[in-house]
Amino acid sequence: MKKALRVSFFAAACALVLTACGGELPPSSFPGLSLDGSTAYLASNAHVYKFDATTGAEAWRFPAAGAQPANGERLPGPFAGSPLKFGDLIIVGGTIGTTGEPDRNVYAISDQNGQEVWRFSAGQTSREYVDGVATDGKLIFAANGDNVLYALNPTQMDGAQPKLEWTFTGSTNRLWTRPLVADGKVYLPSLDHHLFALDAATGKELWRFRADASIASRPALKDGVLYVGSFDRKFYAVDAETGDQIWETDGLLEGWVWNDATIDPDRDIVYVGDVKGKFYAIDTESGKIVWSSQLGGAIHGQSVINGNRIYVVSFDTHVYSIERGGTPDANGNMPFRRVLETGLGRRLASTPTVLEGALLVPLFDGEIRLTALDLETGAKKYEFPPKPAQ
Amino acid sequence: MGNIFDILLINPMTNVLMLLYGLLGNSYVLAIIALTLLIRLITLPLTLRQQVSSMKMAAMQPQMKALQEKYKGDPQTLQAEMRKLGFNPLGGCLPLIIQFPILIGMYQAIVRTLAVTPLSLLELGSHVYGFLPNISQLVPINSQFLRWDLGQPDPLFIIPIIVVVSTYFSNKLMTPPTTDPNMKQTNQMMQLMMPLMFGFFMLSTPVGLGVYWIASNLVGILQYYLTKPQLDRARALHAAPAVGAAAAGTGAAIAAASAKPLFEPPKSKVKVKSTGRVNRSATAQAQDKAKKN
Numbered sequence: 001m002k003k004a005l006r007v008s009f010f011a012a013a014c015a016l017v018l019t020a021c022g023g024e025l026p027p028s029s030f031p032g033l034s035l036d037g038s039t040a041y042l043a044s045n046a047h048v049y050k051f052d053a054t055t056g057a058e059a060w061r062f063p064a065a066g067a068q069p070a071n072g073e074r075l076p077g078p079f080a081g082s083p084l085k086f087g088d089l090i091i092v093g094g095t096i097g098t099t100g101e102p103d104r105n106v107y108a109i110s111d112q113n114g115q116e117v118w119r120f121s122a123g124q125t126s127r128e129y130v131d132g133v134a135t136d137g138k139l140i141f142a143a144n145g146d147n148v149l150y151a152l153n154p155t156q157m158d159g160a161q162p163k164l165e166w167t168f169t170g171s172t173n174r175l176w177t178r179p180l181v182a183d184g185k186v187y188l189p190s191l192d193h194h195l196f197a198l199d200a201a202t203g204k205e206l207w208r209f210r211a212d213a214s215i216a217s218r219p220a221l222k223d224g225v226l227y228v229g230s231f232d233r234k235f236y237a238v239d240a241e242t243g244d245q246i247w248e249t250d251g252l253l254e255g256w257v258w259n260d261a262t263i264d265p266d267r268d269i270v271y272v273g274d275v276k277g278k279f280y281a282i283d284t285e286s287g288k289i290v291w292s293s294q295l296g297g298a299i300h301g302q303s304v305i306n307g308n309r310i311y312v313v314s315f316d317t318h319v320y321s322i323e324r325g326g327t328p329d330a331n332g333n334m335p336f337r338r339v340l341e342t343g344l345g346r347r348l349a350s351t352p353t354v355l356e357g358a359l360l361v362p363l364f365d366g367e368i369r370l371t372a373l374d375l376e377t378g379a380k381k382y383e384f385p386p387k388p389a390q
Numbered sequence: 391m392g393n394i395f396d397i398l399l400i401n402p403m404t405n406v407l408m409l410l411y412g413l414l415g416n417s418y419v420l421a422i423i424a425l426t427l428l429i430r431l432i433t434l435p436l437t438l439r440q441q442v443s444s445m446k447m448a449a450m451q452p453q454m455k456a457l458q459e460k461y462k463g464d465p466q467t468l469q470a471e472m473r474k475l476g477f478n479p480l481g482g483c484l485p486l487i488i489q490f491p492i493l494i495g496m497y498q499a500i501v502r503t504l505a506v507t508p509l510s511l512l513e514l515g516s517h518v519y520g521f522l523p524n525i526s527q528l529v530p531i532n533s534q535f536l537r538w539d540l541g542q543p544d545p546l547f548i549i550p551i552i553v554v555v556s557t558y559f560s561n562k563l564m565t566p567p568t569t570d571p572n573m574k575q576t577n578q579m580m581q582l583m584m585p586l587m588f589g590f591f592m593l594s595t596p597v598g599l600g601v602y603w604i605a606s607n608l609v610g611i612l613q614y615y616l617t618k619p620q621l622d623r624a625r626a627l628h629a630a631p632a633v634g635a636a637a638a639g640t641g642a643a644i645a646a647a648s649a650k651p652l653f654e655p656p657k658s659k660v661k662v663k664s665t666g667r668v669n670r671s672a673t674a675q676a677q678d679k680a681k682k683n
Contacts, residue, residue, distance in 0.1 A: 028507030080508075096507050130508050173530060176508060191530050213527045216511075231515065231526045256515040256526060275515035298516050315512070349512070 029080030029095040030300060030349045031362040032132050036085050042362060043079035043092045044369040048109060053355050056382035060114030077103055081132025081178060086154060089117060091140055093129025102128035106142050120152055120161050131178040136200045139165055141186055143175035149188055151203055166203035170196060180218050187226060189215040195228060197243055207243030220261040220270060227270045229257025235272055235282060247287035254278040260302040271310060273299025279312055291328035293336045295320050302351040311359055313352055317343035319361060339378050344371050399491060401517050403499035408525045419535045419601055426605040429492060436488060441564060445621060450475060451570040500598040504533050504541035540598035549600035554589035556607035563614045
């Protein structure tokens with residue numbers, strides 16, 4: 001009896017140790033925020049939220065709180081990437097969850113009441129939508145982890161689904177980035193090392209640019225030039241018409257670039273960060289690094305410019321503020337300061353947005369999905385969802 | 391703490407795994423097998439020590455039982471006598487305990503390198519060594535092997551079954567035979583429980599980890615057969631002492647048996663400390679002194 005107890009105890013202890021490393025994983029895709037006036041839409045883990053961006057008052061969430069799956073089906077979600085407002089619809093993509101089993105659908109939610117209007121499924125071979133969807137005003141472009149880009153026409157229904165206008169199957173690896181749509185073209189980054197340019201109306205490939213490693217960032221476009229980084233630790237300028245490389249950064253960056261670049265509207269500078277936490281200002285003419293700042297953690301969310309400051313969120317829980325026209329030291333290091341000295345307590349991996357003097361920062365994990373920081377004082381303005389009244 | 395674990399274990403494993411993947415023609419399975427071999431080689435001294443220690447403990451059972459009988463009401467003397475006998479309760483467990491972090495590190499390295507989710511891909515990027523720039527070009531890893539996705543659990547349960555079978559045979563070989571019926575029963579239970587537990591664990595973990603575990607078991611079995619002659623010799627030496635002698639408390643018989651090193655490592659360069667040293671009783675040491683004088 002004693003022996004059996006001892007053996008059972010040992011087995012239980014081993015099981016505990018082993019299951020500890022197979023336990024619940026943290027959220028695995030990055031939340032996305034979009035604004036329509038003072039209304040915010042946030043896709044974060046299990047829900048898509050609509051709320052007042054000035055106060056944090058919730059209008060609805062999808063699926064509704066306490067919703068139960070019908071007929072053994074799973075609830076929609078998790079969700080990631082910025083929700084897209086398309087007329088009266090909010091379009092979001094289901095993504096990969098903590099269980100590893102993705103939600104393979106694109107959802108259209110009523111802006112009015114948060115109810116599902118339709119869903120698009122490309123079948124069981126499709127996978128996650130990591131970065132939301134894009135549009136040219138007519139079609140919706142949904143890049144999927146099954147290497148395929150789906151172009152949906154929500155104005156024409158094919159049964160319960162929107163009409164599938166065309167697909168692009170030229171990528172040989174996962175499409176984890178929402179494409180950039182401009183001037184009738186779809187610029188599509190792929191983990192197969194390519195940046196593709198497609199005709200938005202037909203899906204025909206116009207050109208492809210190859211980097212030495214995966215491209216997972218959405219390019220920035222200015223004056224016919226695309227600026228995009230790659231996991232090969234280089235940052236490129238590419239001709240948007242031809243796909244020809246104009247320049248690449250001189251020497252390797254510290255880490256992979258998985259960060260959408262931000263173009264300074266007043267200077268010939270493009271800002272970009274890397275996964276080792278280094279933030280760069282790069283000359284758009286020559287590709288030379290003008291200055292850099294070593295921040296504390298991976299930089300994934302796009303930086304935002306407000307007045308004379310650039311705000312950068314980092315995986316180390318901090319929001320950093322850097323002076324736009326500041327002077328770097330002799331080694332080219334630009335000083336920075338933390339907006340909130342204590343950090344936000346959660347990893348930050350999504351693009352923040354400025355509204356009425358507040359920086360709305362989506363949080364990667366935890367029950368609080370977003371914190372609004374007063375840019376004047378650095379204090380928290382509100383947290384979303386608000387804590388229930390005691 | 392997590393950071394130290396990252397720096398010392400997970401990061402090196404992640405980078406070596408990536409490096410091997412590149413060197414072995416972008417075959418992730420071969421990379422896992424090669425890393426397993428490397429880990430087994432590094433932990434070889436620990437494994438050998440564990441085998442010798444388990445064998446010693448099993449061989450000592452009759453003596454220990456006799457001592458327990460004799461000093462029933464005197465735990466302090468019992469402890470002292472057990473120590474003289476060479477009893478080390480951690481001797482067999484410690485190497486096993488050390489192998490747990492390696493298993494967990496391997497799990498993390500596999501999850502990270504396969505980068506099935508955006509988070510794991512971002513973490514991979516943060517942890518690849520900057521001085522190995524070509525590693526980044528290998529991403530994303532091709533996780534397909536035959537009909538399996540190495541980053542996902544096996545829906546066919548083939549890998550968990552092979553894990554159970556290989557763990558069973560590996561444990562069966564590694565467990566030294568014992569004459570103590572209680573010990574025998576415990577060993578039998580463990581030989582069944584452990585493989586089942588690992589099999590259960592494999593139902594929800596990536597196939598890649600199962601490949602590591604299977605390779606590790608097979609290498610362990612091979613290693614066992616290579617070191618078997620030495621272990622047999624050690625077992626024969628240690629099984630010799632009379633129970634009565636131990637019970638009488640002289641320790642002379644034990645000392646006689648343990649005067650020679652229990653285990654001499656194979657003629658590789660791996661050093662294994664002679665376990666004979668810990669077994670030498672006061673009497674044997676006195677005999678040595680007398681010889682010197």
